[in-house]
Amino acid sequence: MGFAGAAVVGVPLVATPLLARARAEGGLPLTVVNSTGRYPNSSIHMYITGYHPVTREMGYVTSPGTFTPASYADNGADGLDIAIPLAGEGATSFVLPMLDGGRVYFSIDGRLRFSVVDGGGRPMLQEPAGAVESDPNFGVLWDFWEFTYNPNGMHCNTTMVDMFSIPISTRLVGAGEHTAGKLTDGGRDAIFAEVARQPGYERLIIGDGLRVIAPGHGIVAGRFSPTYFDGYIAEMWNRYRGADLRVSNEFGGFTGRVQDDGRMHFDGGIGAFDRPSTMDVFMCNGTFSRPNDAGGKVAAALAAGFNRSVLDRPYQPVDDRAAFYQHPVTNHYSRILHNHSANGRVYGFPYDDIVGDASYIQDPAPREVTITLTPFAGGEASYPIAQPPPVAQATVAAGAVVGQVRLADQEIPAAGFDSGYGVRRESCSEGGENVCAVANGDWVAYRGVEFGDQPMTQFIVRVACGAELGLSGLVQVRLDSETSPPIGSIAVASTGGWQRWLTIPGNMSPVTGRHDVFLTFASGQPQEYLNVRWLRFAR
Missing domain, CATH: 2.60.110.10 (Thaumatin)
Structure with missing residues (x-):
């Protein structure tokens, strides 16, 4: 040999x-x-x-x-x-x-x-x-x-x-x-x-x-993409320009904030962290390379928060396992x-x-x-599995946003839903696709919509309806589940055609932070009554 x-x-x-x-x-x-x-x-x-x-x-x-x-x-x-x-x-x-x-x-x-x-x-x-x-x-x-x-x-x-x-x-x-x-x-x-x-x-x-x-x-x-985490990193860095991030470990509690030099500075002698790269996050090195002391424990908590996508929570480390890995990035x-x-x-x-x-x-x-x-092949876990939001009865969209954060004040293409029930997609007269065949009980969901720190109180949808006169329904906004209470609704009826688009605003309860957004559809009649082009939110 x-x-x-x-x-x-x-x-x-x-x-x-x-x-x-x-x-x-x-x-x-x-x-x-x-x-x-x-x-x-x-x-x-x-x-x-x-x-x-x-x-x-x-x-x-x-x-x-x-x-x-x-x-x-x-x-x-x-x-x-x-x-x-x-x-x-x-x-x-x-x-x-x-x-x-x-x-x-x-x-x-x-x-x-x-x-x-x-x-x-x-x-x-x-x-x-x-x-x-x-x-x-x-x-x-x-x-x-x-x-x-x-x-x-x-x-x-x-x-x-x-x-x-x-x-x-x-x-x-x-x-x-x-x-x-x-x-x-x-x-x-x-x-x-x-x-x-x-x-x-x-x-x-x-x-x-x-x-x-x-x-x-x-x-x-x-x-693998070397910029995969960049959008989420930027979002977190921007979040903590105007808010404190608190990290606790066996050495005590430490408070950090991103300063004008673009670095996150912590009190208590911890020092500053450069904005990490995607590679820093996955490998937990680069800016996270510290001795195994108080600063090293803070670095570890930050790196874990990025990998598990829970750094938006202002108190770290997060110990709620069910919250881990819920963001699409x-x-x-x-x-x-x-x-x-x-x-x-x-x-x-x-x-x-x-x-x-x-x-x-x-x-x-x-x-x-x-x-x-152990065996390569054959059961069930003995603990609650953490997964992205459920897609039971759902179709995962080819146009869904994966790898970036949706901003609430920008148009979110309706056909880019992450999961949905009862609806279909079709070519749109304005380009791209729209959601169609909407009827009572249907819904669509959009993961990880960022509303920011200042409350948003309006939602706007672009819709079309070619249903007969007298047929109408509601577009309802819910957060984090299709069964949660609606925070706002818009009544829609015929716009004169299934591709004749109309932009309609509505009011909703104030919303901040990041949420999964569900549009649910309700009508007193079983027929299809709506197409949806896009949605967005405003203050």
Whole structure:
């Protein structure tokens, strides 16, 4: 094969003596269970890397409990082979030595190739990169699990910050028992299918179901828009030019506001944050790169607020999970992963541990850990799933606004509704399309309409009606649900034709902030009575 390096474990290990020896020598017993339902043990290999907690050398583990520092001499013609095969059948037993920044990789139907490179004068392992097409492992099905195991205990997570490929769950036993990472039944297939349906995210899928890469890595790879969050970022920056943003953490409470220099300044010695880029948001770096102190905690809360699209709330961090990812411009990659986690917790972006939403577990006195490669396919979540507004009985519009914010004082094309019931679209005499075939009980919805800080008290619609004389109805405005009380209504009747347009204003209760806007239609007769061209709001 042309590989160099330490020998691999080639036979199943005897569990009971191994556990006893591991505990005596300070290692942590590891059990790997293959429950993929698609792949036999013989097609799966494990790889363990990390940093020695004392010398800070980077290296690998191929024998139970034994750390080997990386050496330039390890490189062979095809790289470095550190593969550990699973047992011939059943569970595989192993021992983890103490490591900082450890990773346990798994590959299926192919081996991973590592190499030793110069890391600032010290040998470092070049590890796989799931978004880089030139990486020799690009075409291999692989994923990894992260841990730090030291005298303070075991700290581990089933990370999806960089990518998602192989579903992995963890059970850690010590002073307590902890679990993380389990997906809903059929979660893997469902994640790939939902990412493929999400506009702008479909190119994050690599190969024929190999992996989904995170949006930040998608930007680097030219697979995702580098300006995706720019509109939402601008909106938040403008919001906090005239209002305070308050962030609380274990160090205290801090108040920030965007100043004339275009930066968000916080009191309490936190300093200022530059306006972030889309890449800063997804990767939680750039302006959010801070030490793990009070300023770092503020940065983490801001980054989490952007990724979850809840930064419009003036008190951060937001701990209402049902509010996460409701804006059309949001980290849908993370949203989809959370939706298919059995307990709702995953690491979908670097600061996803804010308010405990990540798949992170720890124990100060660990005794054993089990990693399970869970089924790829087959259930239901055990927690309330956070999703964009429902589209039951709805048609998702080709012209819907996704990736930008709707401003209430600008014309919102009626045919660009995000969801609706009973209506259709047709070509409009004024260009584009209009909503048609409106009858009693129908509705259309527009997500994320921004009304601003000053109340708006009028709504205006452009309508046409060719119904017979005596047939009329109402256009009603409701906020956030088609069943909420109307805040205003306009009576409409014949305008002289189905494409003879008339602009009609109406009054409504004062509205500020951002809302999903529903137009509902009511008539005392069952016939179709209205076409709608556009709507907008005014003060």
